[in-house]
Amino acid sequence: MVLIGxxxxxxxxxxxxxxxxxxxxxDAGSELQECSSPELYEQEAxxxxxxxxxxxxECYFFVCGAGKVSAATLALLEKIKHKKINxxxxxxxxxxxxxxxxxxxxxxFNVLQEYARSGLLNSMYLMCNxxxxxxxxxxxxxxxxxxxxEAIVNVFENLIFYLxxxxxxxxxxxPKEVSRIRxxxxxxxxxxxxxxxxxLDNVTETCYINIVSDExxxxxxxxxxxxxxxxxxxxxDNILSSFVVFKSDHAQSFYYAIRFTHFxxxx
Numbered sequence: 001m002v003l004i005g006x007x008x009x010x011x012x013x014x015x016x017x018x019x020x021x022x023x024x025x026x027d028a029g030s031e032l033q034e035c036s037s038p039e040l041y042e043q044e045a046x047x048x049x050x051x052x053x054x055x056x057x058e059c060y061f062f063v064c065g066a067g068k069v070s071a072a073t074l075a076l077l078e079k080i081k082h083k084k085i086n087x088x089x090x091x092x093x094x095x096x097x098x099x100x101x102x103x104x105x106x107x108x109f110n111v112l113q114e115y116a117r118s119g120l121l122n123s124m125y126l127m128c129n130x131x132x133x134x135x136x137x138x139x140x141x142x143x144x145x146x147x148x149x150e151a152i153v154n155v156f157e158n159l160i161f162y163l164x165x166x167x168x169x170x171x172x173x174x175p176k177e178v179s180r181i182r183x184x185x186x187x188x189x190x191x192x193x194x195x196x197x198x199x200l201d202n203v204t205e206t207c208y209i210n211i212v213s214d215e216x217x218x219x220x221x222x223x224x225x226x227x228x229x230x231x232x233x234x235x236x237d238n239i240l241s242s243f244v245v246f247k248s249d250h251a252q253s254f255y256y257a258i259r260f261t262h263f264x265x266x267x
Contacts, residue, residue, distance in 0.1 A: 002059035009064035038071030045072035064090035065108030126198040167244035173207030179260035189253040205260035208243040
């Protein structure tokens, strides 16, 4: 998979992925000349036609909207508009931002959602640093960004793999055309504990990707009922859902849930 990271946050996230992917990083002071304003970064990005040259049809584009360089996002996306683009938006913890950064983030967050809803993006995944940090128990001032970035990398490393693999049971979800705004949830099968990566409002669809241990695959007679029950419960809440099952070598069975909506989000 082609992974593109824009800015400091986006680049550091992409660099943490395994080398099985093609990784492209774009940041101020290296691929782009440093600029004094967001508008100048947009103009700077328009000058570079060779930054995003790749043959693959699909990519994941990682960006955080708090930096000035994030203003180059639309100009860069325009250069690959013929590709299948999955944008991953890192929503920063607002209490850590300056007033200028808060404004930049708000504008980017809203504009890119509209961009996704218009169909110019295949999907827009929302990741919230504050929400993610709440379920990581070992954070310190020194390692907070390292570990939140690792949590994002881990979930997408797995998600990309399973979305491009054939399940042993169930069918991959075929979302409605309008359901382009998304987030991810992680949980352990048989346990009510779950980790949400962004507090998505008005969920309309869900895809459950169940990764089942060898022991549960052979001996757990209740697991299939539990998996089916989620689909039944979602239907009662007017959420269209489906599931897939994969066998794994992990000792623990767990799942990822892709939550979909077409409603604009506010944070």
